[in-house]
Amino acid sequence: MVPRLRSFIGTFLIIFLVVIYALAATTVATFMLATSPWWVHFLYFLFSGLLWILPAMLIIKWMAGPRPPRS
Template sequence: MDDGASRPSTSPALPPRLRKFIGTCLIILLVILWALGAMALAQGRVTTLPGFWQFLAYVVLGIGWVVPAALLIRWMQKGDRKPETL
């Protein structure tokens, strides 16, 4: 009895060019939405916080987009051939 567990998936992977195009569009959308959200939070709630918490909030709002962008970039690079080493 073959349960299909040993067979590789037959669903086709996205071609690298399409995956990179989709990833680029998503990163642009992420940066735009993150900037709008950060501006909205910085204008309203962050200004009422004490100094240290304001600093921490600005740091998180300023560089917090890097983590989701890095995950998108990792996905975009998935499946690419690695260059041969000498």
């Protein structure tokens, strides 16, 4: 696949990932943490705020394409 097309597709995948993940994380927090103390909210949003990085790293790795062989 052409690197420019791979980057174009990857950019939209990351945007889609962030939007869907933010909606899902906020929905879970709204329904599950409504009566929880502040520190539970803090830990949840700290963890969920960092968790989206893992799938984003996979998309970025895919966008970079295959590694050239070492000589």
